[in-house]
């Protein structure tokens with residue numbers, strides 16, 4: 001598998017179409033559908049679920065050490081083989097945020113914050129989407145319009161790290177159809193696997209599940225966390 005950085009972006013963003021197969025995509029979606037409904041947090045414009053769990057501690061930056069579920073093992077092994085996480089403290093992702101978006105749903109522009117090592121690997125399942133990248137001005141505020149648009153095909157992997165992780169914001173517009181899809185407007189156009197699906201310039205979204213895999217820097221053993229809780233009570 002050749003890994004090309006996205007031209008026209010700082011050398012800190014990688015796109016790989018067909019990172020997983022259609023069979024793997026279906027298996028992972030089925031496993032996610034089997035998770036109890038009570039694990040999902042319903043937000044107004046998407047729902048989300050954290051595995052192995054949500055971060056704890058007063059700064060919400062600590063992961064209680066628990067393995068990721070086995071249905072993600074081959075994906076995690078592939079990320080390790082590709083050495084994307086070699087510079088992160090645990091050399092592999094230890095946390096995954098699962099977001100589900102219906103057509104018309106999205107996520108406000110945001111930064112991923114300091115709880116994680118500065119590398120994010122996102123796998124898209126079930127639908128494409130367009131991720132919008134915003135620069136910050138000299139005051140550190142988000143510029144009003146996105147400066148880059150990245151088309152993420154189903155089964156693709158997007159890795160962001162370095163400058164891109166530290167100095168930009170990213171979001172997904174709450175729209176049901178992505179428009180203005182072409183070589184000039186989409187920075188990873190030349191890296192798409194199935195360009196013909198988008199060549200009309202518009203693509204309707206389906207329900208998309210994204211897996212955002214990251215390495216949480218602080219990890220606590222359950223025994224240690226219990227002692228900490230007891231000491232405070």
Ligand SMILES: O=C(O)CCC(=O)C(=O)O
Pocket residue numbers: 097099107112122131170210212
């Ligand atoms: O769903 C996506 O691709 C983006 C998710 C995201 O930005 C996040 O989990 O912080």
